[in-house]
Amino acid sequence: MAKTQKVKQESKAAPVPGGPKRVNVHHLTRVEGHGNIVAEIDESGKVTSCRWEVPEAPRFFEAMVLGKSFEDIHHITSRICGICSIGHQLASLQATEDALGVQVSEQTLILRKLALHAENLQSHLLHIGYLALPDFVGAPSVIPLAATHRKELLTLIGARRVANDFSAQICGRTTHPQRFVPGGMAKVPTAPELAKLRQSLEETRPKLDAVVDLLAAVLDKVPAFARPTEYVALISPTEYALYWGQVGSSKAQPRPAQLYLNVTKEYLIPTSTAKWCRGAEDTYMVGALARFNVNSQMLSPRAKEAARKLKLKAPCHNPYMITIAQMVECVHSVDDSISLIDKLLTRGVRDEPRPQIKPVAGKGVGAVEVPRGILFHAYEYDDRGRVVHADCVIPTNQNHANIQRDMEALTPGLAKLSEADIELKLSMLVRAYDPCISCSTHLIDVAGERPGPFVTFVRV
């Protein structure tokens, strides 16, 4: 602060509205993990600096799984992220099953899809209600809303509790699931449990409608800003893809997950130590808005209705609308979950024997859509079923470069605002991406000159 004041005093240039401005957000709040925003605007209104930084402590997961058994990997990688622990487990299991040539039953498939819906629902509601909503109503956090917006908050909390119970019912726990094993499930929910879950999801519908109305009422607080980019998400001909599919893009042909290295091409820029991801042309976006832009026609009718109410139309180029897209996905997740449960109940739930898997040497890739976007895990196993190489490409890492590009496009237009307003607009932008930095710690990763055998880079 002292430095800023000094600059102001020394300034001899013609006065411009507000003079030079500096925004330095050290450890952005209401995101998972540690990120900084730095923006500087000189007296003439020119943006001299505009950076998104990540100073998170590295955790070395990719090295931690080396030598570990295929039976344990998904429990270790689950700990990459407390918020997306279900998604990490499923991407991990897919990669292991792909490497070992294991196929899962239809029942397992449906249960895993349900697990992803549960995680999406709880994570999106956390972001919408606890992290983003305070910005829309001008509060520093969700805590004061307990006094000012109690009814709305209780609706949100109620919906989120159902989402957490949903996770627990399918996965055994809300965080770091215990029921998944390579090739299947160690324990499955019973038919009465599923029927009860179905009932509580039905009862959540009006709650979600209320949250949709709440967001519709504060839509004017969503900053108007647009920057077209490439949108990347899993696609499937039959559904709004979350668990599997090809890697789709708004600018490139669909590709199988095995070619993920071509999708998440990484490069170094001379002015930054950050390793960025390059899509078909430049940076790209993953996550709820990317999925919506690529797959909106596959949404449930209720979700389409919610999108109409929230004025969200594909393609939407406003990153602030990610939060709104998350809301639309919540509605879809409840709808699709109910129909998946119906499918399970119709065909009958049964205990399937724990699969006996004989380890073989092999390589495999897994790709699932987690709340923040497409997540890839890739492993190579030796013939004892122990990991030789591991690679995880996390959605937030794929978004970092896009966040930076958005900031570069947005900041010049903010020059006339006060420092506090610039800080708010930039913080809201980054928050809209719902970055999960605690897992994606390797933004400032400059490795990349190493020739890689199967895995050319490893970042968790």
Add this chain to the structure above:
Amino acid sequence: MAAKPKIAFFDFAGCEGDQLQVANLEEKLLDILEHVEVVSFREVHTGHSDNYDIAFVEGSITRPQDEARLKEIRANAKVLVALGACATIGGVNCIKNFLGRDVYSENVYGTRARWYPTYEARPLKAVVKVDVEIHGCPIDRGEFARIVKEMLLGRVPWLPDYPVCVECKKAGNVCRYHLGRMCLGIITRAGCNACCVTEGAQCWGCRGLAPSANLDAAREVMDQHGFDRKHVQDLMRFFLGDTSAPL
């Protein structure tokens, strides 16, 4: 302690799953918030103050610069609570400790490894005095609520000192050893109601060694069931890497 104690949350190397469990208290959280004042909780709250009574700290210490920050938190707080396995026992972060710094660092960062200061992961108590530990990976939100309540009442929070097996029996599970599988419930501190075993997995040891753990007997059980040393080592190093338990 003051009528409405000020509380703060901090995190080091970890997945933030424990703070998520606090958020997951849902309606119960509103009740707790009536009795405390949150002054710092970066994950959900904008604003920060160094004036707090209770510091909840998640994550392991993995870098020299983290030590200074933790010591500052310790100096500010009347009570320091370690939240979750990474903070209480080092947790999964300690898996890398068995690889050697050069190996894990270069595996991830290649020739630029020296740019990223890091050392072996350690629990908070290896750096500062910890007053209260809330165990688990992640923590059990019910246990969190109970321990916070006990602290607010000025009591020393109670923790089970017996192993998970006690709760596992109560839950009616078939012993994993009888199913031919390894399990650390025999030496791990209870308090989780054997949640992992009940859900089809085995005990991974995330709550740390029970004070009464009989390691000799555990070794005998593992040997009797024919588990090779690598198998035992894998499981012991999953969460318990910092304990140096002779198994």
